[in-house]
Amino acid sequence: xxxxxxxxxxxxxxxxxxxxxxxxxxxxxxxxxxxxxxxxxxxxxxxxxxxxxxxxxxxxxxxxxxxxxxxxxxxxxxxxxxxxxxxxxxxxxxxxxxxxxxxxxxxxxxxxxxxxxxxxxxxxxxxxxxxxxxxxxxxxxxxxxxxxxxxxxxxxxxxxxxxxxxxxxxxxxxxxxxxxxxxxxxxxxxxxxxxxxxxxxxxxxxxxxxxxxxxxxxxxxxxxxxxxxxxxxxxxxxxxxxxxxxxxxxxxxxxxxxxxxxxxxxxxxxxxxxxxxxxxxxxxxxxxxxxxxxxxxxxxxxxxxxxxxxxxxxxxxxxxxxxxxxxxxxxxxxxxxxxxxxxxxxxxxxxxxxxxxxxxxxxxxxxxxxxxxxxxxxxxxxxxxxxxxxxxxxxxxxxxxxxxxxxxxxxxxxxxxxxxxxxxxxxxxxxxxxxxxxxxxxxxxxxxxxx
Numbered sequence: 403x404x405x406x407x408x409x410x411x412x413x414x415x416x417x418x419x420x421x422x423x424x425x426x427x428x429x430x431x432x433x434x435x436x437x438x439x440x441x442x443x444x445x446x447x448x449x450x451x452x453x454x455x456x457x458x459x460x461x462x463x464x465x466x467x468x469x470x471x472x473x474x475x476x477x478x479x480x481x482x483x484x485x486x487x488x489x490x491x492x493x494x495x496x497x498x499x500x501x502x503x504x505x506x507x508x509x510x511x512x513x514x515x516x517x518x519x520x521x522x523x524x525x526x527x528x529x530x531x532x533x534x535x536x537x538x539x540x541x542x543x544x545x546x547x548x549x550x551x552x553x554x555x556x557x558x559x560x561x562x563x564x565x566x567x568x569x570x571x572x573x574x575x576x577x578x579x580x581x582x583x584x585x586x587x588x589x590x591x592x593x594x595x596x597x598x599x600x601x602x603x604x605x606x607x608x609x610x611x612x613x614x615x616x617x618x619x620x621x622x623x624x625x626x627x628x629x630x631x632x633x634x635x636x637x638x639x640x641x642x643x644x645x646x647x648x649x650x651x652x653x654x655x656x657x658x659x660x661x662x663x664x665x666x667x668x669x670x671x672x673x674x675x676x677x678x679x680x681x682x683x684x685x686x687x688x689x690x691x692x693x694x695x696x697x698x699x700x701x702x703x704x705x706x707x708x709x710x711x712x713x714x715x716x717x718x719x720x721x722x723x724x725x726x727x728x729x730x731x732x733x734x735x736x737x738x739x740x741x742x743x744x745x746x747x748x749x750x751x752x753x754x755x756x757x758x759x760x761x762x763x764x765x766x767x768x769x770x771x772x773x774x775x776x777x778x779x780x781x782x783x784x785x786x787x788x789x790x791x792x793x794x795x796x797x798x799x800x801x802x803x804x805x806x807x808x809x810x811x812x813x814x815x816x817x818x819x820x821x822x823x824x825x826x827x828x829x830x831x832x833x834x835x836x837x838x839x840x841x842x843x844x845x846x847x848x849x850x851x852x853x
Contacts, residue, residue: 403427404586407480409505410487410523411438411469413732414553416447417560418486418522420457423467424565427586431469432476434504442469450731450758453561477512482586484520486553491735495665497526506533510540518582519548524606524663526670530573530599547579550599552606557661558729569593573602610667611685616652617659618691624655624834625698634834635816655833656815657788658695660737661726665689696737699786699814700744706810706831707784715749718807720782722775723789724756724766731758733765738788741814742769753778757791776805784810790817799826 404427408419411433423429433439438448445462447454461467470476477483485505490498502523509519519537521530530550537546550573556563569592574580580596597605620638627634638653647653659665668685675682704713726736733739742752746768753770755778762771772778775794779785779802787794794817803809803826811828813820816835823830 404481405479406430406482406484406586407432407476408484408486409433409473409508410485410501411435411442412448412488413451413557413560414488414522414555415484415486416442416454416458417451417555417564418484418553420454420461420467421561421564422484422586423461423464424457425586427466429461429467430476430480431467432471432473434473434501436471439469439471450729451560452558452729457561473508474512477509480513480517482518482520482583483509483513484522486522489523489525489666491662491666495662495669497524497666497670499525499529502529502533503536506537507540509546510537510544513541513544513546516545518579519546520583521548521550522553524552524666525550525603527600527603527607527674530603534575534599547574547576547582548599549574549579549583550602551583552602554606554609557727557732567592569595571602571605572596573599575599607667607671610664611671611688613652614659614664614668614692615684615688617654617656617664618688620653620655621658621695621833622691627834628836631836632834633836637834654815656695657699657737657741658692660735660740662735665692696741696744699741699812700748702831703745703784703786703810703812704748706812706829707808713748714745717750717783718781719745719750719752720772720778720785720806721752721754721769722756722778722785722787722794723791724754724759724769725789728789728791733759733763736765736789737814739765739769741786741788753782756789757793775802780805782806783808784812786812786814787817788814790815794818799823799828803827 406422406427406429408415408429408431411431415431419429419431431442445455445459447458458467485502487501489502492498502525521533530548534548552571572580572594575598623637624634627637634655641647641653642649642651668689672682672685707714707717721738721742724733724736724738726732726734745752752768753772755772755775759771775797785806799822809828811823811830813830813832816832820830820832820835
């Protein structure tokens with residue numbers, strides 16, 4: 403039974419610590435944010451994740467999981483230190499490594515003897531070598547090894563994806579380091595891909611950049627489908643039947659990729675190439691397409707409202723969904739929030755409902771929060787579905803239409819049945835759909851996105 407300290411207690415750290423305790427280890431979580439630690443001591447994680455509250459409570463009752471404000475006390479008897487901060491990202495998708503570097507400094511200051519350091523935070527290529535050198539310089543007598551295991555937890559499915567990953571990437575500079583970590587970090591019956599630090603870091607960048615490029619590809623495809631009078635859902639269905647692409651390909655048209663995670667890895671690859679004077683035309687284009695998606699959504703809404711001289715000024719727009727994605731409560735880098743800001747900038751009034759957003763925050767300062775979908779659409783000139791929460795499929799569209807001033811519906815994920823929306827009297831606008839389809843296809847299922 404190992405003694406594990408998890409440094410960083412936002413989404414990643416809470417999930418990692420809880421599951422490691424579930425595997426039978428003694429886990430202590432700590433963070434530089436004392437308020438976050440105290441909230442967890444009271445059983446309240448920083449954001450909603452299905453099953454997380456109950457799982458934390460069970461592990462705490464078993465005595466295998468606890469939370470400590472004093473980082474020195476937390477680290478003093480640890481066998482393993484897992485750095486699991488959700489790496490901050492600025493408005494331009496660039497990583498801020500400050501909390502990770504502070505965590506390494508704390509290990510150097512408060513640990514004596516021997517420890518294994520495991521980095522799970524998403525970091526730019528070259529970071530693990532820098533962290534290793536930083537720790538050796540700070541604590542020359544410390545015996546340690548460093549393993550990089552990049553995690554790819556999906557908000558809304560994080561416990562399941564950490565318990566049952568498709569594969570595990572293990573970056574280290576020695577086989578001994580990997581052998582020491584495997585009894586804790588291993589999951590049976592999944593491929594274990596051992597490689598160097600830099601290869602492991604690049605693997606994470608490559609995965610997210612590929613997903614980002616896929617999203618930009620399908621959004622460009624959706625615009626072309628509209629121009630051709632085709633239905634992008636049918637086109638995607640054909641693509642996914644090709645085994646070289648596959649049923650789980652990231653080909654769901656919509657507002658683009660958000661949250662910072664995918665954009666961060668695209669930007670990291672661009673910066674790496676720029677240092678060597680090499681172009682990244684595909685990644686540049688992926689970002690350009692993505693940056694144009696929300697203005698394109700505003701234009702589609704403006705057109706659906708009739709392209710009046712005043713545009714959307716004076717219009718009342720209802721948003722269904724505000725969170726980054728369904729299954730989470732985070733608003734950080736949410737496309738729905740960014741879309742709302744664009745609408746407000748155009749002079750529209752925005753009122754919104756999201757099942758996990760019940761209190762005003764800095765992100766929602768220009769948005770009127772409503773208690774339910776009916777209140778949100780009452781008196782609205784248009785409604786836009788931005789976060790595809792499952793409960794929205796059960797909406798009574800006829801009743802909603804009666805509550806609205808104008809029956810305009812923008813479905814930013816092709817989540818609803820467009821024929822049912824038109825039958826209910828809505829002027830329905832989707833993504834990559836023909837203007838007047840003869841038959842409505844079933845919506846393409848939205849597979850889970852990355853963090």
